[in-house]
Amino acid sequence: MRVPWAKIFFGAYLLFLVWADATTWNPADPDLWHRLTLGEALWQTGHFPSGDAFSYLADYQNISDHEWGGALIFYALFKGIGPSAIVGLKLLSLALTLGLLALAGLQTRRPTILLAAFYAVVLLALLPSFQSTVRCMIFTHIFLALWLLWYQMERRGHAVPLYGYIATMVLWANLHGGFAIGLAWLFGIGLVEFSFKGDYRKWFIRFGLCLLSTLINPFGWQLWTATLRALFAQRQGFGEWGPVAWWPEVMSYPGYKLLIVLIVAIFLYRTLSRTWSKVDYSLLVIITAFVCLSITSARHTSILAAVAGALLPALFPPEISFETISRPILRIGYMALTSLLLLIPLYTPLIVLSHADEFQLRYPEISCPVAATAWLKREKLEGKLLVPFNYGSYAMWELRGKMRVSMDGRYDLVYRPETYRRVDDFYLGRGDWRSLLTAPTPDAILVPRIDAIYPKLRGETAWTEAWHDTTDAVFLPRRN
Secondary structure (H helix, E strand, C coil): CCCCHHHHHHHHHHHHHHHHHHHCCCECCHHHHHHHHHHHHHHHHCCCCCHHHCECCCCCCCCCCCCHHHHHHHHHHHHHCCHHHHHHHHHHHHHHHHHHHHHHHHCCCCCCHHHHHHHHHHHHHHHHHCCCCCCCHHHHHHHHHHHHHHHHHHHCCCCCCHHHHHHHHHHHHCCCCCHHHHHHHHHHHHHHHHHCCCCHHHHHHHHHHHHHHCCCCCCCCHHHHHHHHHHCCCCCCCHHHCCCCCCCCCCCCHHHHHHHHHHHHHHHHHHHCCCHHHCCHHHHHHHHHHHHHHHHCHHHHHHHHHHHHHHHHHHCCCCCCHHHCCCHHHHHHHHHHHHHHHHHHHHHHHHHHHHCCCCCCECCCCCCCHHHHHHHHHCCCCEEEECCHHHHHHHHHHCCCCEEECCCCCCCCCCCHHHHHHHHHHHHCCCCHHHHHCCCCCCEEEEECCCCHHHHHHCCCCEEEEEECCCEEEEEECCC
8 A cells, every 4th residue: 555655744744834833822812711701600500691790881681692612612621621721722723724724725636845835824824813822713714614625525526415514504603603604605605606507506505504503502593683793893993803904014914915915826827828717717706705805804814714725726827847847957946946935834933933832821911910810809809890801801700700890802792882982982091981980880990001091090089099010000999
């Protein structure tokens, strides 16, 4: 039996890149903490808490949390193994996503150095959704990658059973609101098949049945109400929901930008060489649609990476064979180019691994007020804690059962946009910021010292600065 060494080395190469990228820098994602808080509540009580169980400014009481399944998984790992398990889940989910995409893209192709370099770019473009440990969005990437693999299998004549789509959609709808992307995929492929006179009925039937299967959740049809509210929530001030800046922030989202350049280059090659007749036009339509989607928001760039990783290799021009290059100087140039494409992605992780986080979870100051919450716990304070958006989820987790926060990362599920803006205005010291001191009155205020509200609070006679360090301060009501 012939050993497929090319596939073994190809897989080992990509696995090493995933290992390096997933363990280099592990800042705890701000959303991790409110997922852990919900997961603990579900494990201990068996029912969903009301909106104000953790927040005193909550606008919605009956929360149809489309990430509840992810919350249970995160909490079970965190409680059973520890913070390192969260990093391990990040590594596993990224490896699984890239592996499925590589299977979809390669199909019957022989792995080559150029394809290895391409998937190194795809990996780099996926990283923004995996960079800060894990979000529930990782489940959307896994399921989308699996569906892309199934799509490629069906294009080659391999049938995929209907129950596979229905089963994964049930899981998807209970793990992350990105199941809407899956439904959009099914409907969109149906439209593409209709346009190209394909078997569009199959895809529309899948869409309809998968849409119905999303009702298999603890909230019924209310899940869709919450999901639609989240999809259309206003997100001004959140950079990741805005378009990717190409200039002057050249080094932001480098994988996405390289991928866009590569897509444009392949489209130009096909146009100039007049070889579009040799490719499936439906792939061109699908990739173009996801390029347009990625332009609208940085959060969608990793979705494009998944689609390109699965479909773009089918549009690649025929790879040059080393044996067909007759001139020695061209052979040397070809060897140099392929060596660079192989070694640059390999050498870069070797540099950063020397000071990597490995499986240690990092607690960034921008979202984890560790010292301040520790002081509040030591002082056994209870009640309402006025806290900025970035700090809310961590404070909720550390002070659960003792203090309820004003605002946390569940802004599209628990709060109206005006509530978010009200808290934001307070910490910026603008507008009617004093209203949050009385309606309702908090029992403590946690303030980053760089915020505009800090010097203003120091001038308030009704409040006193009870604790501070170099980063944060805690204000308590002044006692007469």
